[in-house]
Amino acid sequence: MEKIIRGVHDFQETIFSEHQELFERLAAGQTPETLFITCSDSRIDPSLLTQTKPGELFILRNAGNIIPPWGAAHGGEGATIEYAVRALGVKDIIVCGHTHCGAMAGLFDSESLKNLPTMKRWLEYAETTASIVRDKYGDESGEELLTDAVKENVLCQIDNLRTHPAVASGLSNGSLKVHGWVYRFESGDVYAFQPRAGKFLPVSHLPEDRLGLHDAPAT
Numbered sequence: 001m002e003k004i005i006r007g008v009h010d011f012q013e014t015i016f017s018e019h020q021e022l023f024e025r026l027a028a029g030q031t032p033e034t035l036f037i038t039c040s041d042s043r044i045d046p047s048l049l050t051q052t053k054p055g056e057l058f059i060l061r062n063a064g065n066i067i068p069p070w071g072a073a074h075g076g077e078g079a080t081i082e083y084a085v086r087a088l089g090v091k092d093i094i095v096c097g098h099t100h101c102g103a104m105a106g107l108f109d110s111e112s113l114k115n116l117p118t119m120k121r122w123l124e125y126a127e128t129t130a131s132i133v134r135d136k137y138g139d140e141s142g143e144e145l146l147t148d149a150v151k152e153n154v155l156c157q158i159d160n161l162r163t164h165p166a167v168a169s170g171l172s173n174g175s176l177k178v179h180g181w182v183y184r185f186e187s188g189d190v191y192a193f194q195p196r197a198g199k200f201l202p203v204s205h206l207p208e209d210r211l212g213l214h215d216a217p218a219t
Helices: 002-018 020-026 046-050 076-087 102-107 117-136 142-161 165-173
Strands: 034-039 057-062 092-098 177-184 189-194 199-202
Touching: 002 020, 034 046, 034 076, 046 057, 057 076, 076 092, 076 165, 092 142, 102 117, 102 142, 117 142, 142 177, 142 189, 165 177
Parallel strands: 034 057, 034 092, 092 177
Antiparallel strands: 177 189, 189 199
8 A cells, every 4th residue: 555655646746737727627527538447457557558648538347247137137247348438439349358357367267266165256257258269269278369358258248338228329320330359468459359350469560441340240
């Protein structure tokens, strides 16, 4: 806690004063254009990764960047998505998984979840991911299997995201785009799913107008 408290003091004494005008403007309201859905993993910092400022990202985080289908759960995910799309009018939603994801590893290691009953129930919303991975990548193991699970989970959670009425409406009228990303934190690389290629490609290699999944077929 000492390091965190020192950080607060440093923020108040130096960072805040340097950006005081921005924070005063944000006090009047927020107008983010992007909802960023990612894992709770401490190794991911969405604002650092995207080099965005306060007020530019509306962020939803949970274990495994999981999005329960509409009506399947009564947690904060549905409310956050609805608020982002309908109240804030975000134009883009990014679902971002990451390498070495503990939640995805737990899908294939039930023993690791024996003392985590809540986590075990939560991962039921990723059972489609597990089924696809078992059928599609049965000859893989270790980190290779885990990385493919991370990728498939991003696509499965986007399918779940599409079941939310606010998202379905936004996709239908063209006011919203959905993007599937995977962040490799050991190298800093970010990969985006490209529907035409049917695979994840480095973001730096993709033209901006081809990053969306809004017209992609369901997995």
